[in-house]
Amino acid sequence: MTQNNTIVFRKAEIVDKDVIWKIIQQAIERRRLDGSTQWQNGYPNEQTVESDIAKNFGFVLTVGEKIAVYVALIFNDEPAYSTIDGAWLTTGEFVVIHRVAVSEDFAGQGLVKKLFDSIEEFVKSKNVASIKVDTNFDNTAMLKILEAKGYTYCGEVLLNSGMRKAFEKVLI
Template structure:
């Protein structure tokens, strides 16, 4: 059976479902021994803010939400200061708050998410995708490596140091 997978903007009436997915991800990070997302961020207000600003996106499988992510154009103040160097200074898409529903965990959904983000980036004529993650988020680090993202250095975000990556799309 072929699943229909698509990326679309999240709707405000989906905020409870999305917050539930983020809570699952927060708990998985905790069980993995990570400090990422363990200080009350992201939270339900973050989700509502993302959606109302048009940053909230969902990857759906047969219309069921599998992954949530915030996609922000050209706007991440923390990225203006990097210990290291970005690959480019052009327009970029920032990927934040990637969370997979437990039902879809371990099925390569985040790689599919990045495929869709890269298509979105290209179709909007945007130069690159920038993303950061915690040092101890081995799952995301492996995904970024497998998708060809380059390690650019460190950024300071949400009270901690993060590894920063970029991939030139066009």
């Protein structure tokens, strides 16, 4: 019997919530073990996941039938991004990438890069020109991915958890 390893990017469903929450808990612990302050203050939490799914912000990358990566995609709405110490590349419509979390079962397999490829295709299909994202100064894994995927460092934004590095990629 062959294993189905088809990779699919799809909207998260409420039935996915428990698996997604487990993946986020793994990511929170991974950040802690890395010595990071990111995600160490009770956010994101289970209610965050429920809210993402209810608002159609939640997306998953599956390998076969298993959820490998979770992400929240939010169109044109990140109040913190209205003030940046620096400058965004564009002023039009955009998608914000938040809460990227990889399952321990799939860590180190390059799936976040595949996720970013899927996000870019999805965003282009919606005729949105730009993707914006922020991350903690000490999240070296995400900083490397953003560099590898061609995101431009634009400055710093203040979120509830403190100052974050902000990036943008123009697609169209």
